[in-house]
Amino acid sequence: MIDPAQTRQAVLALAGWLRDEHLPAPDRTALAAAVRLTARTLAELAPGASVEVRVPPFVAVQCIAGPRHTRGTPPNVVETDPRTWLLLATGLLRTTDATATAKLRMSGSRAAEIAGWLPLVKLDAI
Numbered sequence: 001m002i003d004p005a006q007t008r009q010a011v012l013a014l015a016g017w018l019r020d021e022h023l024p025a026p027d028r029t030a031l032a033a034a035v036r037l038t039a040r041t042l043a044e045l046a047p048g049a050s051v052e053v054r055v056p057p058f059v060a061v062q063c064i065a066g067p068r069h070t071r072g073t074p075p076n077v078v079e080t081d082p083r084t085w086l087l088l089a090t091g092l093l094r095t096t097d098a099t100a101t102a103k104l105r106m107s108g109s110r111a112a113e114i115a116g117w118l119p120l121v122k123l124d125a126i
Helices: 004-012 015-019 028-045 082-090 095-100 111-117
Strands: 051-055 059-063 077-080 104-107
Touching: 004 015, 004 028, 004 082, 015 082, 028 051, 028 059, 028 082, 028 111, 051 111, 077 082, 077 111, 082 095, 095 104, 095 111, 104 111
Parallel strands: 051 077
Antiparallel strands: 051 059, 077 104
């Protein structure tokens, strides 16, 4: 089980960089922790295996109830880079805006359902 306080702390450590991409990038360990914790939080909140969320090189999780994928390329895939994922996970970016700029790639009829589970850690009120 993912600790919400630990997840929030990991994300808050990167809040400045998430709000201003011109600031120095966080170290790889801090970035990896925030990405993994938020993705695994999504998998806990939306249990299932019908959508695979990929944030290379740090994590891939399966989530959202429905038909389980077992072999080959999953039919419903969401993929993005670590910064975009964290922007989505914190509510600083919407999935529609991320797909419009090609920062978020979604394939399959159920992939867009992740939008209903975001944000995971809100930063807009801080």
